[in-house]
Amino acid sequence: MQDADVKIESFELDQKKLTACVKIRQVRENCRCPKCFKPLYGVKQWRKRELWGVPLGALQRVKIIFYQLQAACGECLKLPLAYAQFIHPRFKTMTTGFAEYAGRWMEETTIAAVERMTSCSGMSLWRLDQWRTKTMKKLFEIPADLPMSFASADEVHMRTIKPRDARFDKSKWKKKFITNLVSCDLAKVVANASGRSTKSLKNCLLQIPESIREKIKFIAVDMHDGFINAATDLCPNAKVTVDRFHVAEVLNRAFDELRKQEFEKAKATNDVFQLQMLKPSKKYVLVARKKQLSRKDQSQFEQLIQVNKNISNALILIDYFHAILDKNEVKEFREGLKLWEELVVVSKITQFEKFLDTVKKYQGRIEAYISSKLTTAISEGLNNKIKVLKRVGYNYTNEESFKNKILQRCGFINSRNLNTNEWYWHVTTPH
Numbered sequence: 001m002q003d004a005d006v007k008i009e010s011f012e013l014d015q016k017k018l019t020a021c022v023k024i025r026q027v028r029e030n031c032r033c034p035k036c037f038k039p040l041y042g043v044k045q046w047r048k049r050e051l052w053g054v055p056l057g058a059l060q061r062v063k064i065i066f067y068q069l070q071a072a073c074g075e076c077l078k079l080p081l082a083y084a085q086f087i088h089p090r091f092k093t094m095t096t097g098f099a100e101y102a103g104r105w106m107e108e109t110t111i112a113a114v115e116r117m118t119s120c121s122g123m124s125l126w127r128l129d130q131w132r133t134k135t136m137k138k139l140f141e142i143p144a145d146l147p148m149s150f151a152s153a154d155e156v157h158m159r160t161i162k163p164r165d166a167r168f169d170k171s172k173w174k175k176k177f178i179t180n181l182v183s184c185d186l187a188k189v190v191a192n193a194s195g196r197s198t199k200s201l202k203n204c205l206l207q208i209p210e211s212i213r214e215k216i217k218f219i220a221v222d223m224h225d226g227f228i229n230a231a232t233d234l235c236p237n238a239k240v241t242v243d244r245f246h247v248a249e250v251l252n253r254a255f256d257e258l259r260k261q262e263f264e265k266a267k268a269t270n271d272v273f274q275l276q277m278l279k280p281s282k283k284y285v286l287v288a289r290k291k292q293l294s295r296k297d298q299s300q301f302e303q304l305i306q307v308n309k310n311i312s313n314a315l316i317l318i319d320y321f322h323a324i325l326d327k328n329e330v331k332e333f334r335e336g337l338k339l340w341e342e343l344v345v346v347s348k349i350t351q352f353e354k355f356l357d358t359v360k361k362y363q364g365r366i367e368a369y370i371s372s373k374l375t376t377a378i379s380e381g382l383n384n385k386i387k388v389l390k391r392v393g394y395n396y397t398n399e400e401s402f403k404n405k406i407l408q409r410c411g412f413i414n415s416r417n418l419n420t421n422e423w424y425w426h427v428t429t430p431h
């Protein structure tokens with residue numbers, strides 16, 4: 001044990017506010033130069049600092065008034081502030097303990113919540129969270145024995161950029177996406193990259209060692225050639241499949257196109273009820289399972305089905321399609337799909353006809369999924385988690401930050417997977 005480097009001068013507590021204020025001063029004889037660690041001489045001044053400390057028992061906010069010595073170093077011939085290991089090298093108003101305490105909270109909950117709990121400013125907390133994820137990302141290496149026999153690649157919409165001069169012209173909007181590579185064995189996002197092209201998935205796959213890529217048996221991707229090409233190229237031993245989650249997503253999009261079409265029709269005929277029911281904000285009511293709806297929603301929903309044949313047919317077709325995807329045998333899937341095709345033709349819903357063309361184009365890969373019996377609950381659950389991240393109030397305008405947040409919440413870049421216990425005491429790399 002080394003000698004104490006600080007001494008407590010006073011300790012005041014406020015039991016009503018559950019706060020404490022601790023005054024501490026560095027022990028002059030033990031002060032060292034931050035550069036060469038040689039002892040310091042004399043006293044130029046005692047610099048007063050205010051630091052955020054960790055909660056202590058019932059005391060929720062602990063303020064530390066810290067007197068830091070500025071003195072002479074015989075070696076460097078300068079007047080540095082004495083080394084204080086527990087002042088965070090990047091966030092000089094925080095103790096390392098506080099930074100790690102708040103940082104771990106931000107791994108679990110929103111920055112706004114941590115701001116309320118600690119009353120530290122949201123901006124500082126946001127910067128701290130960024131710093132921690134970036135630093136951890138540098139420290140993290142994907143282990144060579146990472147279990148990943150089943151993989152899945154998903155794109156997630158990050159944000160839509162609406163140019164100033166074309167706020168209402170959808171054709172000029174730019175959608176930003178992030179591609180995530182998931183190990184289904186672990187239900188974790190292993191890597192991610194910007195965009196949703198062949199290159200995006202390649203960028204993800206190249207972040208993991210070749211030995212792991214060679215061990216992938218199945219990789220589930222979206223129904224588009226970009227991902228399929230990347231997966232085929234870089235996962236030599238994998239069957240590239242299209243899983244039900246991705247198929248269902250495309251089906252939901254087709255249904256939404258139909259909803260828009262019917263909405264426009266209702267506009268033309270000024271059908272107030274249908275306008276109300278088919279507006280964009282109601283689209284989840286339409287695809288929700290009946291049990292999840294409130295009684296009012298449910299009765300309105302029944303009424304809509306009575307008056308709109310296309311919507312009613314489409315919902316039946318969607319239910320039936322899900323039943324087909326539930327099949328465990330490729331033969332049953334094929335039979336079901338054939339019948340579904342006939343029903344789509346009769347329904348004359350063009351959006352579903354288009355969807356069917358896509359399904360047929362990738363039928364072999366969907367069948368590979370069905371015979372693989374790979375569960376998709378994992379990637380679906382993860383995707384929901386990512387969507388929540390977008391909604392909880394992080395205004396991610398920066399792709400890098402959003403990618404890191406995904407890796408923190410849904411992957412390995414957090415204190416559960418990387419031991420940062422040391423950071424409570426000591427944080428290196430101030431540069």
Ligand SMILES: [Zn+2]
Nearest residue numbers: 033036073076
């Ligand atoms: Zn020195």
